[in-house]
Amino acid sequence: MIVFFILAFLTLLFSLLVVTQRNVVHSAMALAATLFVMAVLFLTLDAPMLGVLQILVYAGAIMILILFVIMLLNPLSIEARPAAWWMLGSLGAAALCLQLAALVHRPAVSAEAAVPASFGGPESIAQSLFTDFALPFGLASVLLLVAIIGAVALAQRQR
Amino acid sequence: MQAPIEYYLVLSAVLFAIGVAGVVIRRDVIVILMSIELMLNAVNLTFIAFSRFMGSVEGQVIVFFVMTVAAAEAVVGLAIVISVFRFRQTLDPRDMQLLKW
Known part of the structure; x- marks a missing residue:
């Protein structure tokens, strides 16, 4: 605690x-x-x-x-936003924070579940990743490949 | 003793709000990108807390995917920042409104 x-x-x-x-x-x-x-x-x-x-x-x-x-x-250092923006941003964030915290008020799960000792280790995650989530795993690899190609295409010097 | 799940959820909510405040307040694209990473991490914390308290490892697998997407997002976002900076010499989002209607 x-x-x-x-x-x-x-x-x-x-x-x-x-x-x-x-x-x-x-x-x-x-x-x-x-x-x-x-x-x-x-x-x-x-x-x-x-x-x-x-x-x-x-x-x-x-x-x-x-x-x-x-x-x-x-x-170069960028000038700060005027104080009004800081006020607005902070108040908005505080409101959002209260709203989100209010959702927590009613506990969805009260007690801690009992888990095996291997919980959260590489083995248990891989077990789930390569069986139930095999398709999203493949899609994630494709996403990373696309991101690499996109980053190179965007950042290279134009000829 | 393990802290109850509400504590983690409230911490996550506050972190998310700080990330939103960063996006709204700052005028530097790189700091805005970092604030987005902050928000993604807040959500990751929620996933992991629920995963632990419900005794199901699926939440952690989702966090794995969120990390993947966050890495892709950061790479492409920074590439765009470099590309824009090369043409306009600025990191101020107010100068990047060519597509704004």
């Missing part, structure tokens, strides 16, 4: 930094920290495989990609 509160505090702190930091690189570093802490949250929910994937794919690959693009473009 105490672990959850520490992790939740860190997640919220870093994600707020993502939104509020003026420097893009600082935002990116805060996002990487958020993703790391969320990987630990996944571990507390018996999802070790996804925790590792989160660090490899998100905190590793995607963050490196974002940092490379920031480095490549070297964007």
Whole structure:
């Protein structure tokens, strides 16, 4: 329980930094920290495989990609939005947050289900992935291939 | 002791709202993309919490797919950002309204 509160505090702190930091690189570093802490949250929910994937794919690959693009473009600092926008955005987000949290009021699942020790490991995920979800798995591979080709086509220098 | 599922759901809701605020407030396409990643992660947390509390591994498989799509989205989004920056020298979404009606 105490672990959850520490992790939740860190997640919220870093994600707020993502939104509020003026420097893009600082935002990116805060996002990487958020993703790391969320990987630990996944571990507390018996999802070790996804925790590792989160660090490899998100905190590793995607963050490196974002940092490379920031480095490549070297964007000038952009002026902040007027205070009215900050007010509007924060109030809207707070309203949305209350709305979503109100949905949680009635617990759909009260007690924790009993699960085998192998729950969330590579074996149990692969078992489900290659039987029930074989078609979506194939589609996901095609999606990644299309994304690679699309990214190369978009980002290459036009001749 | 494991925290009850409501705590995870509320944390996920707050994270999602922070992501929405980032998309609305910031004027930098890269930060907007990062806020979208934040929202996707909030949803992932919900999936994993429900997966744990219902004792079914399917939620985790869905999160696997969400990660795949998020990676594709980030790659294509950043490629578009690079392409736009090459022609317009800007990352401000206000300058990217060629398709706006």
